[in-house]
Amino acid sequence: MTESMTYALPTSLGLMIISIFGVIWIVYGWYLGRNNRTHDDFALAGRQVGLGLASATAMATWVTSNTTLVAPQLAYQLGIWGMVGYSFAALGLILFAPLAARIKLLMPKGHTSGDFIRLRFGRQAWWPFIVISLIYAIGWLVSLGMAGGILLQALTGLDYHTGMSIILLVCVMYTLFGGLRAVIATDFIQTIVIIVGVVVTAWFLIDNVSLDVIHNELQHHHPRLLDMLFPAALMFLFNNIFFGLGEIFHSNVWWSRALAFRKDVAFKAFILSGLLWLPIPIVTGFIALAAPYLGIYPPSADMIGPMVTAHVLGKFGAVLVLIIVFSALASSLDSLLAATADLITRDIYCQFIAPQASDKQLICVNRFCLAGLGVFTWLLCLPQVATLAALLHFTGAFVASTIFPIVLGLYHPNLSGRTAALAMTCGSVIGLLSYFIVGFYVAALTSCAVSMVICVVGLRTSNFSFRWQHIREHDS
Amino acid sequence: MSNRARFNLTIILVLLITLYARPPSAHEEPAATLPAIPPLSAINYNSREGYFVLYLEHTPQLSLIVDYATDPSFTTISNQYPWFADFQQLTLSGFTDGEHYFRVAQYPAIGERQRPIQVSNTVKVTVQHYDTSLALSLLLFGAAIFVCLVGTILYFHTRYRTND
Numbered sequence: 092m093t094e095s096m097t098y099a100l101p102t103s104l105g106l107m108i109i110s111i112f113g114v115i116w117i118v119y120g121w122y123l124g125r126n127n128r129t130h131d132d133f134a135l136a137g138r139q140v141g142l143g144l145a146s147a148t149a150m151a152t153w154v155t156s157n158t159t160l161v162a163p164q165l166a167y168q169l170g171i172w173g174m175v176g177y178s179f180a181a182l183g184l185i186l187f188a189p190l191a192a193r194i195k196l197l198m199p200k201g202h203t204s205g206d207f208i209r210l211r212f213g214r215q216a217w218w219p220f221i222v223i224s225l226i227y228a229i230g231w232l233v234s235l236g237m238a239g240g241i242l243l244q245a246l247t248g249l250d251y252h253t254g255m256s257i258i259l260l261v262c263v264m265y266t267l268f269g270g271l272r273a274v275i276a277t278d279f280i281q282t283i284v285i286i287v288g289v290v291v292t293a294w295f296l297i298d299n300v301s302l303d304v305i306h307n308e309l310q311h312h313h314p315r316l317l318d319m320l321f322p323a324a325l326m327f328l329f330n331n332i333f334f335g336l337g338e339i340f341h342s343n344v345w346w347s348r349a350l351a352f353r354k355d356v357a358f359k360a361f362i363l364s365g366l367l368w369l370p371i372p373i374v375t376g377f378i379a380l381a382a383p384y385l386g387i388y389p390p391s392a393d394m395i396g397p398m399v400t401a402h403v404l405g406k407f408g409a410v411l412v413l414i415i416v417f418s419a420l421a422s423s424l425d426s427l428l429a430a431t432a433d434l435i436t437r438d439i440y441c442q443f444i445a446p447q448a449s450d451k452q453l454i455c456v457n458r459f460c461l462a463g464l465g466v467f468t469w470l471l472c473l474p475q476v477a478t479l480a481a482l483l484h485f486t487g488a489f490v491a492s493t494i495f496p497i498v499l500g501l502y503h504p505n506l507s508g509r510t511a512a513l514a515m516t517c518g519s520v521i522g523l524l525s526y527f528i529v530g531f532y533v534a535a536l537t538s539c540a541v542s543m544v545i546c547v548v549g550l551r552t553s554n555f556s557f558r559w560q561h562i563r564e565h566d567s
Numbered sequence: 568m569s570n571r572a573r574f575n576l577t578i579i580l581v582l583l584i585t586l587y588a589r590p591p592s593a594h595e596e597p598a599a600t601l602p603a604i605p606p607l608s609a610i611n612y613n614s615r616e617g618y619f620v621l622y623l624e625h626t627p628q629l630s631l632i633v634d635y636a637t638d639p640s641f642t643t644i645s646n647q648y649p650w651f652a653d654f655q656q657l658t659l660s661g662f663t664d665g666e667h668y669f670r671v672a673q674y675p676a677i678g679e680r681q682r683p684i685q686v687s688n689t690v691k692v693t694v695q696h697y698d699t700s701l702a703l704s705l706l707l708f709g710a711a712i713f714v715c716l717v718g719t720i721l722y723f724h725t726r727y728r729t730n731d
Contacts, residue, residue, distance in 0.1 A: 098652065168618045168660050186717065189724035248652070312646050313661025315617045315696070322702035323616040329709020336716070383661070388633075390654035392618070398651070494716065502723035530615070536709050543712060 098248040099401030099409035105247030106257075108413055113261035116421060120265025120273035144279050145352040145360035150367045151278035151422035152344060153184055154285050158372050159416045160238050161483065163396030165327070166376035167389070170309075170316030172324030174376030179328070180335035184365030187339045191349035191357040193501050197562050199354065204346035205438035210562050211500050212508035219515040221438060223489045224341060228431040229471065230486035231338075232464065235424045236472035238393070242416045245394040246401055246409050255472050258417070262424040263465035267458055271351060271433075274425045281418040285371075288415035292400055292408065293374045299403050300381050308384040316380065326532035330487065334535040337490030340497045344430040378403075432460035484531035491535035492518025492542040499546055504557040510549025518542030602628040607671050607687040610656070614694045618660035621669055621690065626653050629673050632683075633657060636668045639689055662694045 140148070158177075165173035198207060205224065209217040236259050243254030265273055309316050318324075339345045349357050379395045382388070385402055389395045397416065401409035436457045441448060448456070496511040522538025605625040612619075621633060631650035634641060650657055650671065669690045672683035 167658075168616065170661065186720055189720055193724070193727065309661065315663055316661040320699055320702075321617075322697035322699050325699075325702035325706045326697065328706060329713060332713060333709070386649055388648045388651065388657050388659060390651055390656045390658065391620075392658045392660070498716065498719055498723075502719075502727065533705065536705065536712075540708070540712055543715065 098246065099398075100247045100406060100413070102247045102249045104410075105243055105249055105413060108410060109243070109254075109257055109261075109417060112414070112417055112421075113257065113264075116261060116265045116277055117268065119277060121268040123273040123276050124268045124270055140275060140348075140352045140356070142356045142360055142363075144275055145348070145356050146363040146367065147282040148275045148278040148422075148426070149184060149345075149348060149360055149364035151282040151285065151419075152348075152426040153180070153339075153364065153368050154282075154371055154419050154422065158368075159375055159419045160241065160393045160396055162372035162376040163379035163399070164392040166379040167316075167382060167392050167395045169324040169327055170313075170318065170321055170380070172319070172321055172328060174373060174380070176324065176328040176331050177372040177376060178369055179332050180372070181365045181369040182332055183335035183339035184361050184368060186336060187345060187349075188358045188361035188365070190340065190498065190501055191345075191352070191361050194346060194349045195352070195354050195357050197501070197559065198350075201350055202347075202437045203434050204341060204343045205434055207346070207562070208500070208511075209438070209442075210565050211557065212496075212506075212511045216496070216508045216512040216515065217438075219512055219519070220341070220493065221434075223493060223515060223519060224343065224434060225431075227338070227342065227486045227490050228427060228434075229468070230483065231427055232424070232431070232468040233471045234483050235420055235427070236468050238416070239420050240472065241391070241393055242397055242413070242420070245389075245397045246413055252473065256469060258420060259424070259465055259469050259472070262421050263428060263462060266425045266428045267461050270454075270457075271347065271429050274429050275351070277425065278422045281422040284418045285415055285422075286367075288411050288418075289371055289374050292378065292404070292411060292415070295404050295408065296378055296381065296400070300384065305381050305384050309380060313383050323532060326530075330484075330532050330534065330536045333491045333494065333539040334484065334487035337487065337492070337494050337535060337539065341490055341493035342430065343434045344426050347430045347433060428461055428464055431464055432457050435460045435464075484534060485526060487531070487535035488522030488526050488538050489519045491539040492516075492522060494539050495543045495546040499550070503550065504559070505550050505553045505555060506546060506557075507549060507553055507555040510546060510553065514542040514545040514549070517545055604629065604631065604671050604673060604685055604687045607669065607690050609669075609690050609692050612690075612692055614662070614692060615697055617662045617694050617696060618658065619662075619692050619694075620656050620658050621671075622656045623650075623671065624655075626655055627671075628653075631671050632674055633659075634670050634672050634683075634686070635659075637665065639668050639691070641668065641670065641689075662692075664694055664696055667692045667694060 162174065162177045165177050167173075169176070194201070194207070198210075201207060205217065205221055208220045212220075236255050239258030240251040240253075240255030243249040243258075244251045247254075265277065306317070315321055349361075352360055375396055378399045381403070382395055382399050385399060387395070387398050387402055389398055397409075397412045400412045404411065436453055440456050440460075441453070445452065492515045496506070496514050499506045500511060518538040518541045521541045522534045525537040526534035605623040605627060608622050608624070610620040610622050627650060633648040633650060634644050635646045635648065636642070636644050648657065648659065669692065671687040673685050674683050
């Protein structure tokens with residue numbers, strides 16, 4: 092094998108780094124979780140999270156395998172527009188800011204996004220919503236688990252299954268011990284690691300490889316990557332925006348944060364985290380454009396980011412990438428595990444099995460759900476069925492259908508439960524059909540468009556009027 | 568040393584010399600049998616996005632290079648891509664409309680890529696990008712929905728903030 096064909100780090104070193112960080116996160120999670128007394132402490136961190144931690148956790152959760160692995164993948168596949176288009180996902184955080192303020196106003200003691208949908212629209216809309224939420228949560232969890240395995244394989248040659256298992260185990264363990272309090276605190280540290288790491292990587296890359304030579308190489312051998320009218324990239328642009336909006340607007344990951352933040356903090360925290368997040372995909376995506384000049388062609392497009400960084404910065408770079416991506420993965424995996432376990436506990440266990448469950452029982456069930464989700468995700472990650480981007484965009488067909496029902500449900504009293512249910516169901520079905528018939532570029536776009544049309548028609552013909560007081564009464 | 572002992576030592580030495588004596592051909596390195604390059608295929612022979620994945624049927628045992636040409640006979644090799652480690656696939660991107668030909672080759676050493684030792688079968692990938700007018704229509708359609716959404720959120724946020 093030639094020099095260009097070897098891995099950036101020895102397998103033993105990669106394993107050692109992951110083990111050290113894993114032990115630190117688990118011990119820290121256990122330390123933070125010692126004072127969790129009630130289910131509110133465990134699932135919503137006592138509802139008193141301040142601006143600094145709030146912004147950091149929102150940003151760190153959104154910097155995930157998507158940003159560190161999929162942004163370079165899209166830059167490698169779709170060029171400039173893939174990279175810039177991906178950064179527009181920051182709009183999801185920014186546009187969620189007013190919604191977060193509204194959520195906090197309507198249900199200051201609420202628990203989950205499912206709670207709101209049930210109280211606002213009734214059971215008929217709650218069912219499609221909970222199905223969409225669970226499909227999305229599992230899709231994202233699987234993509235994160237896969238990303239962990241791919242990362243370790245690309246950098247150290249460690250078997251995909253071993254790497255994926257280690258990363259999943261670490262995240263399940265510390266979330267299990269510490270709950271949302273541990274998730275938010277580790278997110279804060281992970282944010283600092285991610286920002287410093289990304290800035291150092293970009294600095295070294297620009298210092299080592301000039302923009303001119305990258306441009307020349309792309310112009311001669313991969314001209315479409317520089318084309319501002321690249322058709323697939325143009326089609327991807329708004330689809331990606333709606334996918335990002337759908338992910339944030341419906342997911343309990345973000346609702347639980349809005350509910351955990353202090354009332355005066357929610358709006359500012361989401362705006363700030365969106366602005367901080369915006370340049371990160373540009374930096375992580377840009378490094379992929381240097382790949383052809385460096386003679387790096389990845390086995391799978393989602394491996395390109397770590398491979399280029401490791402090549403340019405050598406062993407130091409590989410260690411840096413390993414730490415950054417591991418932090419990014421952990422910060423999202425823990426949040427998603429915590430939020431999904433909470434959703435299952437509150438919306439399924441509390442609603443159908445034990446409505447009178449005590450705090451102690453709820454914490455116990457929440458932990459059981461967390462461990463179960465970890466095992467389920469591990470099983471689904473075993474066969475590496477698709478690339479990360481393909482897997483994520485599959486869920487886009489579902490989540491984009493929730494955008495208009497949620498926005499109008501939070502503000503417009505005339506949107507009925509039947510209309511919301513119809514909008515989510517039809518949007519998801521037509522989005523899925525578009526995904527399979529046309530491609531992932533149109534799945535979220537068509538899903539959102541269909542859902543919007545149904546909501547608008549429903550509002551025009553509605554004689555239903557919702558009393559906001561109903562949510563407040565139930566909440567208190 | 569007695570005569571008997573000297574005799575025995577001579578016999579042992581003669582036997583040892585005989586034992587190690589081999590024909591000249593035995594001193595040459597045995598001819599290395601090169602592992603064959605696995606058959607090459609593409610996961611998607613028709614691409615609408617300009618990117619595609621080349622695939623080897625088995626894990627490669629050799630240091631390989633992918634040759635790219637725009638004609639099936641490879642009279643001019645337009646570009647070469649090193650195959651990464653022992654993975655079975657390689658992803659390429661940024662290609663324009665047209666027919667693109669690929670083969671995997673083993674070359675003697677880096678820098679001596681004119682004469683390959685062995686080459687694989689040739690794979691043809693056809694790139695036909697989506698129509699630009701279709702892409703622009705979808706872009707405008709998406710922009711229109713996005714403007715509606717942002718307008719709705721801003722309108723209600725301002726209205727309720729004033730009321731509250």
